[in-house]
Each structure stands twice: as structure tokens, then as C-alpha cells.
Amino acid sequence: MKTCPDVGGDTLWANMYKAYDELSAPMKDLCEGLSALHDASPHGTPERKAIHPVVRVHPVTGRKSLFVNEHFTRRIVEMSNEESDMLLRHLTRWAVGPRFTVRYRWSEGTIAMWDNRCTQHNVLNDFEGERVIQRVTVMGDEPKAASALRYEPFRNAYSAAMWRDQPLKQFLKNRSAEPTR
Ligand SMILES: O=C(O)CCC(=O)C(=O)O
Ligand SMILES: [Fe+2]
Numbered sequence: 001m002k003t004c005p006d007v008g009g010d011t012l013w014a015n016m017y018k019a020y021d022e023l024s025a026p027m028k029d030l031c032e033g034l035s036a037l038h039d040a041s042p043h044g045t046p047e048r049k050a051i052h053p054v055v056r057v058h059p060v061t062g063r064k065s066l067f068v069n070e071h072f073t074r075r076i077v078e079m080s081n082e083e084s085d086m087l088l089r090h091l092t093r094w095a096v097g098p099r100f101t102v103r104y105r106w107s108e109g110t111i112a113m114w115d116n117r118c119t120q121h122n123v124l125n126d127f128e129g130e131r132v133i134q135r136v137t138v139m140g141d142e143p144k145a146a147s148a149l150r151y152e153p154f155r156n157a158y159s160a161a162m163w164r165d166q167p168l169k170q171f172l173k174n175r176s177a178e179p180t181r
Helices: 016-021 025-032 081-095 162-177
Strands: 011-015 035-040 045-053 055-057 064-066 073-076 101-104 119-123
Touching: 011 016, 016 064, 016 081, 025 055, 035 162, 045 055, 045 162, 073 081, 073 162
Parallel strands: none
Antiparallel strands: 011 101, 011 119, 035 045, 035 073, 055 064
């Protein structure tokens, strides 16, 4: 941390191992069979999209963690839009609940290291004045699913709400058009 406001600008980190561990058994079971479409629209690049497992396995520790967040996760691939909204609303709030979260008050010169494979973070936008932080990010590996996906992508019959399925359908179509690596 280079320059810190007198008050505010704390960072919150939530532990996605614990967010997964404390789900009920049936919810774990459901989530492990699912994947989700993510996009980077909050960063001004909505064309950056990817499908990731809802529960991922850490490549070093082998532990499972929840891998959805309010910022980037748009849609559960295997569910209808309404079902997806319901589940994502629950999971994204659950994941950042106080029981899984630490709140860090910075001072200048402090260095923080964290692992994006099993945490998520958020800076509180509650400060006035300057906040300057320098960061280095290590390239991530591709998130690996905790278990094989069990369901096909959701295919909607014609309905008034079909337009809501378009971003997912378009992504799956483009993906299947790509040459396999
Ligand atoms: O400014 C911070 O506290 C965290 C910065 C951040 O979000 C990041 O490096 O990804
Ligand atoms: Fe960040």
C-alpha cells in the first residue's frame, strides 16, 4: 500500500474453502455438478467470457472451494434463467457472509499476499482522498471442477423470456465453433 486514506478503503477477503465446507450436503451435491458463465462487464470488457465450475479444486491443497461471485458470475449453465438467478443470489451472498470474511485496515507500506484460487476480495468504496496500491498478479491456472459435470447446458423451449438465454446460447455456440485444442 503506497497511499492510504485516513479513514476507509479497507479490503475484505472471504474464504471460499469455508463457504463451500459449510454448505449443506444436498447443496454441495447440487453445486458440484454445475458450471457458470462469467463475464468481465464490470471491468468494461463484457466480451471476456468464460465458463467455470461452480465448485473448483485447488491444484496444490486439493481442497474444494466455491467459485461464484456477485461481480463476474452471470448464469448457471445447466439451469433456467430463473433457477440460476435464485441459486446465484443465494450463493453469492452466502459466500461473502461475515462468518467467512476478514476485514483488513491498511497502513502505508503494508504488503498483503492472497490466493485468488480460494478467496474473493472486495475494497470498500467508503473513503475520500487518495488510495494508491501497487499490485502484482501471478497468472492463474484453469479452474478444475471438483467432480464431473452431471448435466447438459440448459436448452430453453420457446418462451417470452427466451432472450435471457441468448448470452449463454451465443457463448456455447461460439465455443463449439472453435477448433478443439
Ligand atoms: O486495493 C485493494 O485493496 C485490493 C486490490 C485488488 O482488488 C486487486 O489487486 O485485485
Ligand atoms: Fe481485485
